[in-house]
Amino acid sequence: MGNELKIHAIVAMDPSQVIGYGNELPWHLPEDLKQFKQRTTGHTIIMGRKTFDSIGRPLPNRRNIVLTRQAINISGVEVIHDLCELRELKHNGTLFIIGGAEIYRLALPYCHGIYLTRLKQEYNGDVYFPDFEGNFVAKQDIFENDDFTVTQWINKKPQPLD
Numbered sequence: 161m162g163n164e165l166k167i168h169a170i171v172a173m174d175p176s177q178v179i180g181y182g183n184e185l186p187w188h189l190p191e192d193l194k195q196f197k198q199r200t201t202g203h204t205i206i207m208g209r210k211t212f213d214s215i216g217r218p219l220p221n222r223r224n225i226v227l228t229r230q231a232i233n234i235s236g237v238e239v240i241h242d243l244c245e246l247r248e249l250k251h252n253g254t255l256f257i258i259g260g261a262e263i264y265r266l267a268l269p270y271c272h273g274i275y276l277t278r279l280k281q282e283y284n285g286d287v288y289f290p291d292f293e294g295n296f297v298a299k300q301d302i303f304e305n306d307d308f309t310v311t312q313w314i315n316k317k318p319q320p321l322d
């Protein structure tokens with residue numbers, strides 16, 4: 161078909177799977193943001209409404225999709241109300257699930273892989289990445305520095321979106 165959905169999650173978490181605090185990222189890591197930008201530019205990013213509010217604007221050079229239960233319009237963004245709507249998209253490239261916790265929880269079964277930044281330091285948090293290690297296997301470490309390691313994880317059995 162040439163339009164098979166390739167869905168990946170991309171996330172940064174601390175050793176306890178903290179991903180956020182007070183609807184913000186608990187850390188400021190320019191190198192991780194740079195890699196996020198490199199990986200997602202030219203592709204489609206899908207996020208929960210709270211994560212969109214936290215970022216505050218559509219991210220440039222990417223197709224921005226926001227999942228919400230509300231009937232809202234957001235300039236520069238496509239709004240969807242159900243993940244299944246992703247099947248109807250005419251799209252090129254990869255779909256990246258970029259968070260937050262609610263959307264990761266919803267979408268992980270359909271994700272082929274995860275680009276996972278694991279920070280070395282602990283942070284205070286109020287949202288956590290869901291448990292995933294039973295369903296995914298670590299394929300390879302693709303980057304490491306003093307602050308974090310980036311590892312590619314592969315879903316043992318990704319589900320089709322239905």
Ligand SMILES: NC(=O)c1ccc[n+]([C@@H]2O[C@H](COP(=O)([O-])OP(=O)(O)OC[C@H]3O[C@@H](n4cnc5c(N)ncnc54)[C@H](OP(=O)(O)O)[C@@H]3O)[C@@H](O)[C@H]2O)c1
Pocket residue numbers: 170171172173178179180181182183184185207208209210211212214227228229230240241242243258259260261262263264266287
């Ligand atoms: N470390 C990372 O890599 C990373 C990445 C992204 C985000 N974050 C952090 O994660 C936190 C936000 O995560 P979160 O879990 O609170 O919120 P979220 O997943 O970003 O957004 C939740 C919202 O998504 C919508 N939603 C959820 N399930 C839905 C469904 N089944 N159908 C339709 N819409 C649905 C609802 O929007 P409505 O209320 O509008 O209906 C819900 O309030 C922030 O702290 C952010 O900084 C961290």
